[in-house]
Amino acid sequence: MTQTFVQQLNPKHFWISTDLELLPSYEESGDRYEIINGELFVTRAPHWKHQSTCGKIFALLDKWSTETGLGQPSIAPGIIFEGGDNVIPDLAWASDQVLASMDQAGHLTSAPELVIEVLSSGVENERRDKVIKLKLYADQGVQEYWLVDWRMQQVEIYRLNQQELKLVKRLTINEKISTPLLQNFSCNLEQFFV
Numbered sequence: 001m002t003q004t005f006v007q008q009l010n011p012k013h014f015w016i017s018t019d020l021e022l023l024p025s026y027e028e029s030g031d032r033y034e035i036i037n038g039e040l041f042v043t044r045a046p047h048w049k050h051q052s053t054c055g056k057i058f059a060l061l062d063k064w065s066t067e068t069g070l071g072q073p074s075i076a077p078g079i080i081f082e083g084g085d086n087v088i089p090d091l092a093w094a095s096d097q098v099l100a101s102m103d104q105a106g107h108l109t110s111a112p113e114l115v116i117e118v119l120s121s122g123v124e125n126e127r128r129d130k131v132i133k134l135k136l137y138a139d140q141g142v143q144e145y146w147l148v149d150w151r152m153q154q155v156e157i158y159r160l161n162q163q164e165l166k167l168v169k170r171l172t173i174n175e176k177i178s179t180p181l182l183q184n185f186s187c188n189l190e191q192f193f194v
Contacts (some may be wrong), residue, residue, distance in 0.1 A: 014038035078107035
């Protein structure tokens with residue numbers, strides 16, 4: 001089911017979390033659903049290399065988290081923000097304090113400190129990750145946002161500054177990535193992609 005098809009069903013519908021119960025499950029359709037500002041976004045299962053990149057980043061963050069005991073990373077966590085925004089970023093890292101805010105279904109209800117989106121091709125996917133989610137995550141207080149491009153083998157790092165996520169670095173494969181959020185976390189960017 002594509003976004004276009006869903007929107008043709010009712011193009012003026014303001015989507016809320018409970019509407020998701022009316023749509024086919026991921027197991028039935030292979031579609032993931034997100035709601036941002038009442039707009040429904042439908043995406044198909046990503047490219048193999050997209051998922052491989054997610055796994056590699058998760059492994060690096062998980063190793064650091066296990067060593068420090070300060071929080072946990074997750075692949076495709078459900079995040080339900082107040083106001084009905086319901087998103088599934090590719091990865092997130094949350095402190096133990098944020099993890100304590102999960103609802104009974106295991107979804108975060110407050111912003112994780114770090115959100116990571118691995119870019120999928122397509123104009124609509126880029127608009128969602130580079131514009132719509134960037135604004136949503138800033139509004140919700142995400143401290144840092146990484147946009148990972150596995151095709152170009154680069155990462156854009158955005159940090160929250162005066163309630164806006166602003167681009168602070170664009171890293172290429174030969175550089176190291178680190179963040180003040182995760183003290184002493186550092187790795188060569190190529191580890192995301194090899």
